[in-house]
Amino acid sequence: MLIFAASDKGGTGRSVTSANLAYHRALAGDDVCYLDFDFGSPTASAVFDVADARLAIEGGGLHSYLDGQVVEPERIDVWAVTEHQVLRDPPPGCGRLVLMPGDVGGGEFATTGDHVRLCTDLLMKLSYEFDLVFVDLSAGRSYAVDMVLEATARPEMSHVTARWLVFHRWTRQHVAAAASLVLGERGIVAAGVDRGHDEEALRGAIRFVRAAVPDPESPLWSQVSPTQSAWMRKADADLKQLASTHGIGYSQVLGSIPLEPVLQWREQLITDEDVLDSQIANMETWQALSRLAARITDDKHWEQV
Secondary structure, three states: OEEEEEEOOOOOOHHHHHHHHHHHHHHOOOOEEEEEEOOOOOOHHHHOOOHHHHHOOOOOOHHHHHOOOOOOOOOEEHHHHOOOOOOOOOOOOOOOEEEEOOOOOOOOOOOOHHHHHHHHHHHHHHHHHOOEEEEEEOOOOOHHHHHHHHHHOOHHHOOOOEEEEEEEEOOHHHHHHHHHHHHOOOOHHHHHHHOOOOHHHHHHOEEEEEEEEOOOOOHHHOOOOHHHHHHHHHHHHHHHHHHHHOOOOHHHEEEEEEOOHHHHHOOOOOOHHHHHOOOOOOHHHHHHHHHHHHHOOOHHHHOOO
């Protein structure tokens, strides 16, 4: 299965959440591959703590592959080369966790037919080799988004299941922008239909993920004033109504990630040690990531409503 991670803009938690979902699925025994298609800022390796390994693949990453400079993009075995000590000792029964990074100094580029062909070949090959393939896309209606829409519309990809996670923060601006990215006049759905996708099927393959969502009932906010508490509840209710009005209401949401200081201050993988031993991360965040990771392949959460 292919999982495309998109967002209206940067700073939505798209990359760090997607990386954590890939990590959770690998822990559960799945073979997982993570492609850094955020061509303007290919930094996923930092989330997996493999920055030194990334420096060694200059000229051999996804940019080089899509430009036809190398036959195969570089692969990084996260368990083997990560600098994160917990990840260096994965538990028995876990699956593979492979990162395909972008080139050092890589940037956005206009895609051609050759790029699409190579992209299609890569996605086809990886969909056979891995249980799940996460594709972290550049923010907005980018060249990366257009390229994978065109690749997945090709007849040879018709048997490969592809799903989309669209990330946004829980603010008025992000709700409106995420809705426009998907449902706007030049959004993902319209662009996909133009390239040959069935509109109903494409809509059914898209779900939203809300990141950094404050819970007004959480003890974390127990010290705020009564006036602030009332305002937070009102703002949250207004956002729920706004999301519903824009067509990305509760029925279109796959999951929400609570406001988590660890993810805000340092974009990283959250391990059980972070929650249970050092206690620098919250159990609610671990549970939210675990639920979201399970729902990705649970068909009942993708039924048309």
